[in-house]
Amino acid sequence: MKSHWYLISLSLILGYLPKVIGFLSFIIFLILFRRKIIKNRLLLVLSSLTFFLPGYIIPSTFETPDIENDFITGWIEIQTHPEIKNDSIRFIGEYQGQRIYFYADSPKSPLKQGAQCYVEAEIQQPKQPTNPGSFDYRKYLASLGVSWVSYDNSFSKCANPSYLSHLYDWRDHLMSITESKFSEATVVWIKALIFGDRSDIEPELIDTFEYWGLSHLLAISGLHVGMFLSVIYFLLMKVCRLTKEQSKCIIIMIIPFYIIISGSQPPVIRAGLMAICLIVFSMFKKNTTDTIDIISIVMICMLLYNPFLLHQMAFQFSFAVTFALILSKNLLFKDHWIMISIKVSLISQLVLLPLQFYYFYYTNVMSFLFNLIYVPYFTLIAMPLLLLLMLSLVLPQPVRHVLEFLFNFINTFFIQLLQMVGEPMRSIWVIGKPHLMVVLLYFIFFILMMLFWEKGQLKKAALLGIIIIMVCYGETAIKHFTPEYSVTMLDVGQAESIIIELPYRQGIFMVDAGEEMNGEEETNYNFNHVIKPYLWSKGITEIDSLWISHFDRDHSGAMEQVIKQFEPKQLYTAPIERYYKYPGLDHIIVHEGTIVNYGDITFNVLSPTKSNKHTDANDQSIVFLLQYKQHKMLFTGDISKEVEQELVSKNSIGDIDVLKIAHHGSQTSTSKLWLQKAKPEAAIVSVGENNFYGHPHPIVIQRLKDFGINVYRSDQLGAVTLKYKDGQSTFYHYNP
Numbered sequence: 001m002k003s004h005w006y007l008i009s010l011s012l013i014l015g016y017l018p019k020v021i022g023f024l025s026f027i028i029f030l031i032l033f034r035r036k037i038i039k040n041r042l043l044l045v046l047s048s049l050t051f052f053l054p055g056y057i058i059p060s061t062f063e064t065p066d067i068e069n070d071f072i073t074g075w076i077e078i079q080t081h082p083e084i085k086n087d088s089i090r091f092i093g094e095y096q097g098q099r100i101y102f103y104a105d106s107p108k109s110p111l112k113q114g115a116q117c118y119v120e121a122e123i124q125q126p127k128q129p130t131n132p133g134s135f136d137y138r139k140y141l142a143s144l145g146v147s148w149v150s151y152d153n154s155f156s157k158c159a160n161p162s163y164l165s166h167l168y169d170w171r172d173h174l175m176s177i178t179e180s181k182f183s184e185a186t187v188v189w190i191k192a193l194i195f196g197d198r199s200d201i202e203p204e205l206i207d208t209f210e211y212w213g214l215s216h217l218l219a220i221s222g223l224h225v226g227m228f229l230s231v232i233y234f235l236l237m238k239v240c241r242l243t244k245e246q247s248k249c250i251i252i253m254i255i256p257f258y259i260i261i262s263g264s265q266p267p268v269i270r271a272g273l274m275a276i277c278l279i280v281f282s283m284f285k286k287n288t289t290d291t292i293d294i295i296s297i298v299m300i301c302m303l304l305y306n307p308f309l310l311h312q313m314a315f316q317f318s319f320a321v322t323f324a325l326i327l328s329k330n331l332l333f334k335d336h337w338i339m340i341s342i343k344v345s346l347i348s349q350l351v352l353l354p355l356q357f358y359y360f361y362y363t364n365v366m367s368f369l370f371n372l373i374y375v376p377y378f379t380l381i382a383m384p385l386l387l388l389l390m391l392s393l394v395l396p397q398p399v400r401h402v403l404e405f406l407f408n409f410i411n412t413f414f415i416q417l418l419q420m421v422g423e424p425m426r427s428i429w430v431i432g433k434p435h436l437m438v439v440l441l442y443f444i445f446f447i448l449m450m451l452f453w454e455k456g457q458l459k460k461a462a463l464l465g466i467i468i469i470m471v472c473y474g475e476t477a478i479k480h481f482t483p484e485y486s487v488t489m490l491d492v493g494q495a496e497s498i499i500i501e502l503p504y505r506q507g508i509f510m511v512d513a514g515e516e517m518n519g520e521e522e523t524n525y526n527f528n529h530v531i532k533p534y535l536w537s538k539g540i541t542e543i544d545s546l547w548i549s550h551f552d553r554d555h556s557g558a559m560e561q562v563i564k565q566f567e568p569k570q571l572y573t574a575p576i577e578r579y580y581k582y583p584g585l586d587h588i589i590v591h592e593g594t595i596v597n598y599g600d601i602t603f604n605v606l607s608p609t610k611s612n613k614h615t616d617a618n619d620q621s622i623v624f625l626l627q628y629k630q631h632k633m634l635f636t637g638d639i640s641k642e643v644e645q646e647l648v649s650k651n652s653i654g655d656i657d658v659l660k661i662a663h664h665g666s667q668t669s670t671s672k673l674w675l676q677k678a679k680p681e682a683a684i685v686s687v688g689e690n691n692f693y694g695h696p697h698p699i700v701i702q703r704l705k706d707f708g709i710n711v712y713r714s715d716q717l718g719a720v721t722l723k724y725k726d727g728q729s730t731f732y733h734y735n736p
Helices: 005-014 019-032 034-039 041-057 137-143 164-181 184-193 203-211 222-239 244-261 266-283 291-305 307-311 313-327 337-360 367-394 397-421 436-454 458-481 525-537 559-566 641-649 672-678 698-706
Strands: 071-078 083-085 088-095 098-105 116-124 146-159 362-364 428-430 485-489 498-501 508-511 545-547 570-573 586-589 595-598 601-607 623-628 631-635 658-660 682-685 710-713 720-725 728-733
Touching: 005 019, 005 041, 005 291, 019 034, 019 041, 019 436, 034 041, 088 116, 098 116, 137 146, 137 307, 164 184, 164 244, 164 367, 184 367, 184 397, 203 397, 222 244, 222 266, 222 367, 244 266, 266 291, 266 313, 291 307, 291 313, 307 313, 313 337, 313 436, 337 362, 337 367, 337 436, 337 458, 362 367, 367 397, 436 458, 525 559, 545 559, 601 641, 641 672, 672 698, 682 720, 698 710, 710 728
Parallel strands: 098 146, 508 545, 545 570, 570 586, 631 658, 658 682, 682 710
Antiparallel strands: 071 088, 071 116, 083 088, 088 098, 116 146, 362 428, 485 498, 485 720, 498 508, 595 601, 601 623, 623 631, 720 728
């Protein structure tokens, strides 16, 4: 079986794919490796068994098991080390064979990993995203094997913690010591790179690292483990004067402790287990053991122990890069160290590219260069200095201060350099979320490219490299062949934001970019978590125009972020005192009688009048009729019945297809006369779930029902999309 374990591990991964895609992929796998598999019947049997194995050892990962009640009482086992954050605690517990994520206040009984506790708790299913492209919390918890969450609970009679809990306690104690001995600026990095806890790093800095493709440096990875073991090995050999065999034995014993100390993340476990295997084989003179076999066996063992690991992004990124570098080892040890660094960075970026597109919808084309700078810094400078700082806890205080000053001086320079560069939009490449088949196709071409590159067939390798790029561009280009006209009302809570797309991407328009008027919420929550992810998931980086109905925060709160990020060519507003000036932006004031044509679509502004006599900001909203071919939709901002009456008296509106309900369904709008005149077939309402204002008002909803109008509410259905093609319109909603 030597050098064949990677085939077994690959067949195991294919078994995780959706049934049809997985089966087709397995057929392609058998065809590509037919020479090796057909000659070895045992390999064929094992590959087939591992392909079908996930279907038996994993329940449907994203289906929530039934629990009879939403209130549970009984005994649970604490399966993860409880994390304390801001006087609250969170952990995963198992109750009757099901895993529950508990969020709790400081409990009366101490909670320890492995302990049995009596619990009284309300449980619920994790929330699903209500917009395309948004973070899927339920899917994330499912990747941990968790089906339920609990926010209201109490614990008692906790006893019998596991032996591992003592190591976790020691880890917490060690972090407390570092907090008392070092400055806050130093502790942040010690906790992140030594203990695997980056929660104290400023969110803005994390965003910057993610933007430049450097976020892997903020988590403990194989590089950190390798550096840690190298420092320990050096100290054992040179300072303690131990033999190689003695040093290796001690390192084997240290590795499990280090895995726990560093947070037990998949990359650390992978690197630690690989290190143990390599050391053991070297001690028994088994130097002929193939490294690819070792990593394959490690991956198989990890998945057999915890089948849900494959769904975790850290697991995927760690093994993808490690496999790629091991398979490319013949390319990496024939050049100068500078060329080796360039090749390592290039191969790592290429193998992760489809995963970055799949999870984040974009990649930074300059991350290759930044990794060349920051990977050596963190590996060869920052990590060794932090390890020395930890060792300095037993040294005189002046030594500790000198080392801390040196670390902060160097680290501040590199961090400020990254922040100074900023986040230029021109350096990112957004293609949207690729189909799973596109990801698989990419990996097939990538593997073939690496094989030709290793054999020295550079022309074929270059051709396959071009094909890889074309696969990515094809994912972007295919979105320009969509023949449907669509209007999407995003679920932005008690705010409003609507995206209009013309067929074949001939035009993209946004009507309002609101943030909720809740002072406790993140300032730009809707932009960061709804608007930008939605547009990026569809491969949209620019919009043609932005319409702001009026300047209440729930309609314009994210306006400036949209302008800076998506660079609309025009900004349309009602008459206002201030003109917005941005490079490339034309601020256009519209009023009654303004008509804007864009291809087959027409924006016909019905209100406000040029004099704009209304003093209420809501009644100053832009009202316009959007017409694409024969389809008509009326946008109403937050106007009241008074403005509705004016428009009816002017005979400004006639029969329409869809009405955007004014003011989130407030009873101050949507009068009977208004509906009698407009005669819409459907209505959309942008409204927050369980909002303070009681919107939409029951009287308005009943009135719409009385008129036989189909109502689509964002609080109940999530994002709502109207698609129109060949005279037929269909509504889709994101929530099931």
